[in-house]
Amino acid sequence: AEGPRFEDADIPPVLVLPDTLLLAVDADLLHLDPTTGHVLARTRYPASIHAIAPVPDDPRSATLTLEGGLTTPHPLDGRTVHQWAWEPSFRSVSVSRSEAQRQVATMTSAGLGARDRAALLDSATATDPTNVLLHIERAAAWAEAGDDSRAAQARTDATGHPDLPWFDLLLASAALRGTGHDDLADTALANAREAMAAHHVDTSRFVGIMPLPILTSALREPLERAVATRDTAELERLLGWLANLFPHVEGANEVFTAVADFCRDAGDHDCAERFGHRADRAATHGFGSLERDTRRADLALLAMLALGPAAALAALLLGLRSGRRRRAENTTGRAAWTPALRIGEAIPALLAAALLVPLFLTVAATLLLIQTWVTAPMGVGHDSLAAPNVEAWLLPLADTPERDALLTLARADAEAFRDGTAPPPRTEALPILLRDAVRAGQADALARVDRSVLLHGLSGLRAPSAPAVGILMLIALLLGHAIGRFLPGIATLLRRIVPGGSGWPAPVELLVLAAAMAAFFGFLELHQLILVITMPDPALYYGLPEGFSPPLLSGPPAWAWGLLAAVAVMHAVGLWRSKASGEERED
Numbered sequence: 001a002e003g004p005r006f007e008d009a010d011i012p013p014v015l016v017l018p019d020t021l022l023l024a025v026d027a028d029l030l031h032l033d034p035t036t037g038h039v040l041a042r043t044r045y046p047a048s049i050h051a052i053a054p055v056p057d058d059p060r061s062a063t064l065t066l067e068g069g070l071t072t073p074h075p076l077d078g079r080t081v082h083q084w085a086w087e088p089s090f091r092s093v094s095v096s097r098s099e100a101q102r103q104v105a106t107m108t109s110a111g112l113g114a115r116d117r118a119a120l121l122d123s124a125t126a127t128d129p130t131n132v133l134l135h136i137e138r139a140a141a142w143a144e145a146g147d148d149s150r151a152a153q154a155r156t157d158a159t160g161h162p163d164l165p166w167f168d169l170l171l172a173s174a175a176l177r178g179t180g181h182d183d184l185a186d187t188a189l190a191n192a193r194e195a196m197a198a199h200h201v202d203t204s205r206f207v208g209i210m211p212l213p214i215l216t217s218a219l220r221e222p223l224e225r226a227v228a229t230r231d232t233a234e235l236e237r238l239l240g241w242l243a244n245l246f247p248h249v250e251g252a253n254e255v256f257t258a259v260a261d262f263c264r265d266a267g268d269h270d271c272a273e274r275f276g277h278r279a280d281r282a283a284t285h286g287f288g289s290l291e292r293d294t295r296r297a298d299l300a301l302l303a304m305l306a307l308g309p310a311a312a313l314a315a316l317l318l319g320l321r322s323g324r325r326r327r328a329e330n331t332t333g334r335a336a337w338t339p340a341l342r343i344g345e346a347i348p349a350l351l352a353a354a355l356l357v358p359l360f361l362t363v364a365a366t367l368l369l370i371q372t373w374v375t376a377p378m379g380v381g382h383d384s385l386a387a388p389n390v391e392a393w394l395l396p397l398a399d400t401p402e403r404d405a406l407l408t409l410a411r412a413d414a415e416a417f418r419d420g421t422a423p424p425p426r427t428e429a430l431p432i433l434l435r436d437a438v439r440a441g442q443a444d445a446l447a448r449v450d451r452s453v454l455l456h457g458l459s460g461l462r463a464p465s466a467p468a469v470g471i472l473m474l475i476a477l478l479l480g481h482a483i484g485r486f487l488p489g490i491a492t493l494l495r496r497i498v499p500g501g502s503g504w505p506a507p508v509e510l511l512v513l514a515a516a517m518a519a520f521f522g523f524l525e526l527h528q529l530i531l532v533i534t535m536p537d538p539a540l541y542y543g544l545p546e547g548f549s550p551p552l553l554s555g556p557p558a559w560a561w562g563l564l565a566a567v568a569v570m571h572a573v574g575l576w577r578s579k580a581s582g583e584e585r586e587d
Contacts, residue, residue, distance in 0.1 A: 015052040015062055020076060022062055024049035027085070028095040028165075029064065029074060030130070042130035043074070044095070044165035046083035046384055068388045073420040082200040082416070082423040084167070085210075086379045086387040094214065096168045100133035114144035125157065132160040132172040132188075155179075159187040166195035167211070170245075175218040177238060189241060200423050201383075205430040208381020209250045209541050215242060216543030223543045232268035235259065236275075239542065243278050250381075251538020252282035258539060258549040285432060297366030298530050304359045305526065306517035307352045314349035314510050315476040317501050320491045321345065322477075323484020348510040353473060363530075370534050372397070372438050383430055385410035386417040394437075402437035496575060499567050503577030512574075516567045522560030 013024040020040065021032040026048050031041040051065035055073070062074045067087075073079070103124060107117045118141035125134045139154035158172045169192035176185035196203070203211075216223070219238050226234040243256060256279035263271035322341055379387030390410045397403045412424040484491045495501040500512025521527065539549040 013049055013052045015054060017054070017059060017062075017076070022052050022074075024052055024064075025099070026095045030128075031076070037127065039128040039130050041078065041163065042096070042165060043078065043081060044167070045072075045081055046086045046379070046387065070386075070388055070414075070418065072418055075420070078163075079420050080199045080422060082413075083379070083384040083386050084201065084382045086377070086384055086389075094133070094165075094167055094171060096131040096165065097133045097171060099128075099131060100137050103134070104137050114141050115147075117141040118145050118147070118150070125154075129157075130164055132158050132164060132168050133175075135160075136172055136175045155181055155184050159184050160191050162191050162194035162198060164191070164195065166192045166199060166201060169195060170211075170215055171218070173241075174215045177241070178218040178222050182237070202426065203245050204247055205383040205426065206246055206381065207249055207430070207434060208378060209538065210378065210382065212242065212246065212249065212541045213543075216541070220543040224545045227262070227545055227548060230262075230266045232263045232266050232271045235262070236271050239544075240274075242542070243275070247278060248282055248285060251541060253279050254549055255538050255542050255544070256282060258544075261550075262548070293366050293369060294531050294534060295528075297363050298528050300359045300362040300366075301529060302518060302521060302527050304356055304363065305521045306514045307355055307359070309517045310510060310513035311349050311352040311356075312472050312476045313498055313501075313513050314352065314506070315473040316480040317495070317498060317509060318345055318349060318506070319477040319480020319482075320484040320495060320501075321480075323481045323486070323491065324488070326481070326485045327488065345506040348507045349473065352510055352514070353470065367530070369438055370530075374534075380434065383426075384413075386413040388414075390414075397437060400437065402433055405433060406437050495578070499571045500574055502571075503574030503579075503581070504570070508570075512567055512570045515563045515570075519560045519563035519567060522563070523556045525556065527557060527560075 015022040016034065019034075021034045023030045023032055027045045029043045029045065029049060029052075030039050031043075032038065033040055045064065045066060047067040047070075049064050050067055052074075053063045053065070055061040055063055060076045062076070063071055064074050065071050103121070104117070107120060112120070118138060121134060121138035121141055125131070125138055128134065135154050135158035139151045139158060142148075142151035142154055155176060158176060160169050160172060169188050173185045173188035173192060176182075176188060223235065223238050225231075226238060239259065243252075246252070256275045260272045260275035260279060263269070263275060318341065375393070377387055377389040377393055379385060379390050380393065384390075385406070391407065391414070394403060394407045394410060409424065409426075416423045480491075480494075483494065498513070499516035500509045504512065537546070537549055540546060
């Protein structure tokens, strides 16, 4: 039966064996000396451990039950855990850091001075030498107390060894690098890499950004100083190792490009070239290439916003011409209300309305793609495909070879994790496989628009969108016809006010109208609406100061000013042409 949950019980899951005591602390399984209570070993699992049970006839093994009900064996001589955290719990990501922070907070709240805190942390690390983050806190306490020798020893102890959780070693490396102890940081990093290799972990396969804000928490202040002083060497020292460890995570392309631009502006072209290469790789090999899909969707959305009003205004101008013709014919009665249309004039407006349908589908498909990625379990982004919710997320995706490859890998991973064996070999780059699996389902996903959360408001427009546009254009046409027939003064004023409304044939008129609407929405900064909503500033996740990356929105874009100038010129020329040819002449 499942044991008590840690958060719901006074005593966490524990198992007493002849030579050791197993204690579960959230996602960590500790091996304790039953006599002294000292921690002998620490194994990090990807989810909270809810129960520990003995294995009949095998005193050298135990069975763990993790959150979600998944069971897995734990040999007492250790095992490889090729899965990272399945859920975004900071305790699950690093129980050690949570323990260290809790102990320091308790000491600080008790009013203990630096030397007393350091002495207590000495005792804590003697009891639990597997927590390298306690050594980091111990080093800081001894440094504050003015004992450089003991602080140096604590930093050396913080480099750990490859039998410790690899992410704790990365945290220690980041903390040591943040205080300028690069040699020790490199030692901790080397131990982390060895631990990762032993556990079959390859962070180049990670696409989720979750590890970065945790690792850069110790680097934020020195990174901000490096940016403020334009110290590119320091910036690369602090950030380069992370860029090499996590080359394909979300936002890598944007951040590496921003760093390259920063270095180039500071005159360090070698640094700029190195980060430029990293950005290119992230853009072509990583999940970051989906940014291009988002930008295309924004372009389609801008075209929708421009063509919709442009088509309605074109219909209004078409009605004004029709009304002028009926007025010139001096028709009365029912004939006065019947539009006098010419097919050549109507085609551009109808074509603009027809273009709204494929533009809508482009926007809808990209939003569905984004939604699919946003709803992905955390394990998907960190090559931890044994998570119980990964298969449930993969199954509804379009039945494509990419999806099937991921599904096969996830099932094999889950089986290996349940059996306690090594994971299957990785033969394809996960970022590319995952990106292609999500993208391949775009066309199929359009059939699921009505079930989309992100498209809830937009999907309702799918069925009535064409009739709605048609009705709006018909109303504009009839309104324009009535004004042109019975209110010639207002008709003349409207033709002079509406961009391109005078002096141009219908196709040019529509282009001027669409350009004017595009410029208008550009000035409203709606040209990157989807990108702004779905892609917050990734530089913050890398510990860089706010505003380091160029803001997506920083006032009207240059092209909006260019379009505005072109529309103004075209409108002025149209007015001149209209006046030269006789403004009231019949078409």
